[in-house]
Amino acid sequence: MNDNSQTPVTVIGLGLMxxxxxxxxxKAGHPTTVWNRTSSKADRLVAEGARLAPTVGEAIKAGSLTIICVTDYPALHELLDTTEVELAGTMLINLTSGDSAQARETARWAERRGAHYLDGAIMAIPAVIGTDEALILHSGPQSDFEAHRSTLDALGTVTHLGADHGLASLYDVAGLAMMWSVLNAWLQGTALLRTAGVDAATFAPFARQIAAGVADWLPGYAEQIDSGSFPAVVSALETDARAMAHLIEESEAVGVNAELPKLIKEMADRAIAAGHGGEQYPVLIEEFSKPSGG
Structure with missing residues (x-):
């Protein structure tokens, strides 16, 4: 056990997460108080040593810090924004999913109530919570994070992103964009190869190798984006656009959906029309940074 193993904590919201x-x-040895609207969800935890508080207010009083993991931000405010719940001087760590605007507004609300507040995002499934595999992001005052880090370490690999309370939510959706984009690209390729009798399991190792190789490009491409300079060291965008056309043509020829590559080629074509055809692929950040239809 770590030196902070006796710090009492409270968890509000007892869904799977x-x-x-x-x-x-x-498991880490913290005296743990729990509360949930449906109290029966606490039965297993109580059997393991948790204390079930009769009210939200009493649950918050019991812990040095309170973890909130409920359906959404409106549910959080419904539970906590009442005169029966005393928040002054408390440490609230909100791991409820929402957007960056909600996170920032909730931070201002907590400050008005006299509470310390960190917003967070869980980049893990329930089964890996408590292991190094569980990545949990936090944003808000670093002093609040550092004061409770040794307690939060019980949950997994905890990271502080910055003082802006909205950062955890933004990292969350940025991570989802990466996840879905990688999966969608793999599904596109799998669909193409299945037309020739190649199954997904056969393609997966090759796809993984390609994905890992592309991931290695990111630091260098990030330098181009941050500097606003996109010299075509590897390939010019107009060359990539021709390859995109080939992907579209092949997809259509074998009867595979071509909507995704068409969407990306439309963005590339706009960038080329704006004079960026001789620059490298990351110049598309200009298209991604525009609002839809902009």
Whole structure:
């Protein structure tokens, strides 16, 4: 156990994730108080040593810090924004999913109530909470994060992103964009190869190798984006656009959906029309940075 193993914690919200969070604290030796609207969801945790508080207010009073993991931000405010709940001087760590505007507004609300507040995002499934595999992002005052880091370590690999309370939510959706984009690209390729009798399991190792190779490009491409200079060291965008056309043509020829490559080629064509054809692929950041239809 770490030196902070006796720090009392509270977990509000006992869905699958909330139960996993409370279980991780119990396993690490923290006195753990829980509350949930449907109290029966606490039965297993109580059997493992948790204390079920009769009210939200009493649950918050019991812990040095309170983890909130409920359905959404309106549910959070419904539970906590009442005169029966005393928040002054408390440490709230919100791991409820939402957007960056909600995170920032909730931080201002918590400040008005006299509470310390960190917003967060869980980049993991319940089964891995409490292991190094569980990545949990936090944003808000670094002093609040550091004051409770040794307790939060019970949940997994915890990271502080910055003082802006909206950063955890933004990293969350940026991570989802990466995840879905990689999966969608793999599904496009799998669909193409299946027309020739190649199954997904056969393609997967090759696809993984390609994905890893592309990932290695990111630091250098990031330098181009941050500097606003896109010399075509590897390939010019107009060359990439011709390859995109080939992908579209091949997809259509074998009867595979071509909507995704068409969408990306439309963005590339706009960038080329704007005079960026001789620059490298990351110049498309200009298209991605525009609002839809802009």
């Amino acid at each position: 909330g139960q996993a969070l409370a279980g991780a604290f119990l």
